[in-house]
Amino acid sequence: MFSYCSDPSSLEGFSWLACYLTNGKHMAFYGSFGVVMVLLLITAPAALAFGFGGAIAARSAFLPLRWFGKAYTSMVRGIPDIAFFLFVPFALDQGIEWLRHKAKCPDWEEPIRQGSDFVVCSVAKMPLSSSPQWVHETYGFFLAVLAFAIVFGAFAANVLFGAMKAVPRAQMETAEAYGMTDRQAFWRILVPQMWVYALPGLSNLWMILIKATPLLFLLGVEDIVYWARELGGAKTSIFAYPHPDWRLYYFLGLLVFYLGLTKLSEMVLSRLTYRLSHGQATMAGDAQRKAAA
Amino acid sequence: MSCLQTIQDYALRSIGIGERLLPRTDFTLCEQVTLIGSGLIWNVYFGALALLFGFFLATAVALAKASPVWAIRKPAEWFIFLFRGSPLFIQFFLAYETFVLLPKSGIELNLGFIEITAATSWLTRAWAGALIVLFLNTAAYTGEIFYGALRSIPRGDIEAADAYGMTGLTKFRRVIWPTMLRLAWPAYTNEAIFLFHATTLVYFSGFPAWKQKGDALYYASYFADKTFNPFIPYPIVAGYFILLTLVIISLFGLINRRLNRHLPQATRSRIRFKPQVIR
Known part of the structure; x- marks a missing residue:
């Protein structure tokens, strides 16, 4: 990083630390914070989509689908x-x-599970053994994201299912009185209104x-925990630092990073709650009106 | 080897009684069920003890957070923020590294007239180190639940206690504490369920499984790695935990009934599921 870093053994004190904290492995460590953020940004919408699907399934009129939805939403309750x-990926x-084996090698004779x-x-x-390292890593990350989305989708389905039930019944009856079909009432009346209830x-x-x-x-x-263990472990003199x-x-x-992240989210979310309850016929909305008057 | 023999060999394997070597080839369903069930002993141990000790600390933390004195309130707020704001996984790692750094020979304590050496190596073992982390963690989560309940005690109850001339400890023991527990109980039940789920993290987070004595998930992942077939061990773990969850719900339901026994039937609070999960 810095010009004086070429010979780490000659460094002392602050300049040693500056070189140490900017070497290649530390750059990978800082990059892994990006991996965490990418995971959060991909998983959150994916889990929301899974949850939406789960909630719709749980309130479906078709019995097997409803069973599936109920099982999906309640599985996270009993199982760690x-x-x-560990299981999903x-x-x-x-x-x-x-599946690929069935499709690509139909005339394969031997059993798949041998002992x-x-x-x-x-x-x-999957991925092919000839593919480069980054394909393997991306594939692993993709499976991890899918595992997160499935588990958090079940939690989100629970929340959204409750929020859909919280929308006042009269709203849906009004929609029916206007002659809307079930589908129209769901998308035009229920879905726009449920978010306030789902937000907490x-x-x-x-x-x-x-x-x-x-x-x-x-x-x-290779996330931040991996790098923290890797970099933090004792290094003998055969290492540069x-x-x-x-x-x-x-x-x-890492602890400070997570505390900061949760604190920041808490602040943003409370601001968002405040904005969304503006003008709503809820207790929070009432409190805002009274404060303004 | 018959299934009965397997149960004799492995039913208490996780606490070091029975066969020393884990099965290595030709895994039977019976072996998997027995060994994973044996691991469940640790989950129950961690969960039950952390819950028991955590309950008392949580009451203290909740009272401290509700205190008007700044010097008492602030530490409680920071304690709760520290343990609720960070992942349990990181807390385990941090605690383990801290305990490892303690001097191996023990800490010399000078009591003035006598010097004693406090051994520290047991802290790096999961049974003590992880229990301490889980205890502090659940105390923080439960403390927040109890604090919320404390703030929602009806004012009439406290005024009634005052009118009876109750003060201090009597008022707390007879009115405030039971009401707080009653209001907090549904949320506390969920906390207990997820604490038991969180105990599965212990052996995946720094604390080594000494002599392969691990918890249910540790053995499940052992089998999944050896047989390369996740479809048998993980559903077994899932089954065990569903049973454990049902036991917790019914036990807490009994206590809930007792806490609410003076109320008319219709106003009794039922335990409902609220996802407040992974630490």
Whole structure:
């Protein structure tokens, strides 16, 4: 980074630290904060979409679909989320390879599960063993995002299902009186109104999602926890920047990062709640009117 | 090997009783069910003890946060913010690294007349270190729940207590505390459920599983890695946890009934699910 960094062994004090904190591995460490933010930004809308689908399924008139929706929304209650995070990428990976195997190698004779092995033909491997490293990493990250979206989609479905039920019944009856079909009433009346009711639950969910991001480490993604362990571990003198076990300081850094992120979200969300309850016929809206008068 | 033999060998494997070696080849369903069930002992241990100790600290934290004295209120607010604002996963790592850095020989305590050496190595073991983290974590979450309940105690109840001439500890023990618990109980039930779920993180977050004594999810991932088939061990874990959740709900439901026994049937609060999950 700096010109004087070419010979780390000659450095002392502050300049050593400056060089240490800007070496290549630390740049990768700072980049992994970006990975966390990317995960948050992809997962949040994906989970919302899953949740919307789940909520619609849970209130569907078609019985099997309703069962599916109910099962999906209640599964997160009894089963630890970490079990899902370990299971979903693993299962999806095998599922995708199995489907590709069926499609691409129809005349493969041997069984796929041979004892403790999962064997598919080499063209069905996902990603192909010849693909470059970044494809493998992106694929792993994609599976992780999908696992997050499925778990948080179930939470979001719970919230949205409750919010849809909270919209006053009279609103839907009015829509019916105007001759709207079920579909029209749903999209034009129910969906626009439910967000105010869903907001407290969704903002709670956002905070939980932030706090779930270090679990990426369990899924084998090189995230901030991975780098904190990697960089913080004691380095002997064969490394350019030898130092004792500093993992504690790296994890303190992560703690501060997360505290800052949750605090910032809390501030933004409370501002958003304030804006959205403006003019609403709720207690928060009433309080605003009284304060203004 | 018959299933009965497997149960004898592995039912208490997670606490070090029975066969030392884990199964390595030809995994049977019976082995998976037994060993994962054996791991559940640790989940119950962590969850139950953290909940028990956390309950008392949470009451103290909630009272401190409601205190008008700045010097008492601020530490409680910071405690709650620190543990609720950061991921449990990071807290585990941080605690483990801290405990590892403590001197291995123990800390010399000088009590003036005698010097004692406090051993520290047990803190790096999951049974103590992770329990401390879970205890502080649940105390913070529960403290916030209790604080909210404390603030929503009907004013009439407190005025009635005053009218009876109750003060200080009597008023707290007879009126404020029971009402606070009654109001907080549904939310506290959810907190308990998710605390038990959070115990599955212990062996994935720095704390090593010593001599392969781990919790239910630890053994499940062991089997999934060995057999390369996630479709058997993880559903077993899921089944166990659904049972555990049902047990928690019914136990807390009984306590809820007792807390609400003086109220007319219709106004009793039922326990409802609110997702307040992953730490």
